[in-house]
Amino acid sequence: MRLDMQLEAILKPKRASKPRRKKKDDDDVLDRYADEEVSRLREAMMTAAQDDEQANREKLPATSKLRLLPQVMEVLRKNSLSQSIIDNNLLEGVRKWLEPLPDKSLPALDIQKEFFPILKKMEFIDTPVLKEARLGPVIIFYTKCKRVTPDIARLANDLVSAWSRPIIKRSASYRDRIIPTAHSGDGDSGRPGGERLNAILARAKESEKNRVRKNAVMIPQRMLGSYTVAPKSNTGNAKNTMSVDVDIERRKKNAERLRTLTRKITTKT
Template identity: 40%
Template sequence: MADAEIEDMRKRMTHAAQMDAINRREGKPAMHKLKMLPEVVSLLNRNQYVNSLVDPEINLLEAVKFFLEPLDDGSLPAYNIQRDLLTALGKLPINKETLIASGIGKVVVFYTRSKRPEPGIKRMAERLLAEWTRPILQRSDDYSKRVYQEAEFDPTYGPPFSFALS
């Protein structure tokens, strides 16, 4: 039941992204993604579907990536789309396999590196990126467990002498 609903939503989201791209090329307003946004956010926030939402086989996050990607003319999607989807992504338990299958990480990296997104959106993307890369790099967010590199110090050893050329 849940998988069928998520698969249907994925197809509709992909179609909406394609329709918006076509409308932009024709000079018409691109409203399909904005109209679907409340429905998409509602689905992403459902706790009973969490495992299905991040399943690489169903790959709903690929459709979310299509919503967040810059349009063909280089313009960013509407602020509401960016804000709501990045907030919803922060609540999902996304793992390495999901990131690879969906490609959502590449779009989030774009939002962190580009100068065009609003500062709030950029901070949300940076937070997501830090949250996702920690397990991949096997780092903890607990600073009390942090391992610091220690170096030996020999007080008798000094810097090498430098000779002034006159």
């Protein structure tokens, strides 16, 4: 019986043992693959930027970056490649693509519309990353350039504000914000905004130059402005408080009259 068991064990085919990979080895392989992919893309971005600069000097259409743009955006949108993007300094390629061309023209609008929103979503961008990529000065340029569209300028300002908070130690919470308020007595000669009469007349004279027909009646236009000082609230003044008290007293009297009338009707019935 024992011999039969030994023979059966010998004749029984052994299960092929599969080599087990350690999780750490798998992660290392994936990291190397990601680094190689991002590194190749960075080189391709730099080459495309150089090709477009050369084409711009020769007065030819600069299309190399536009052809590579879908591949670049596919990598930038992957959150799993954030560390590889930092390690291989892919943002340097982004900075190169956003720089003006040799004839001072801005890069294609498609590139701007794709890059600025994705940069705003990259929470891993910190001060050391910005210094290595030298991306900050280019974004500041977009906040000051008059040829930039309003949407891109707004995104550029948001990026500058977000990236500068750690430097100036400003909190991102709205609860910590200090908003200056203007009182009614602020300004020169009691005028709102502190604008002098000479400045008002000068602005009116300047607008008069742009009119085609001097004697024609011009339709008033509303002028919108951006303000950094909030107006002082008037909700707590004495006049409003008095009107509220009068209204409360009036309602109390009406309620008392209604109760008296109800009691009389109940007594009669």
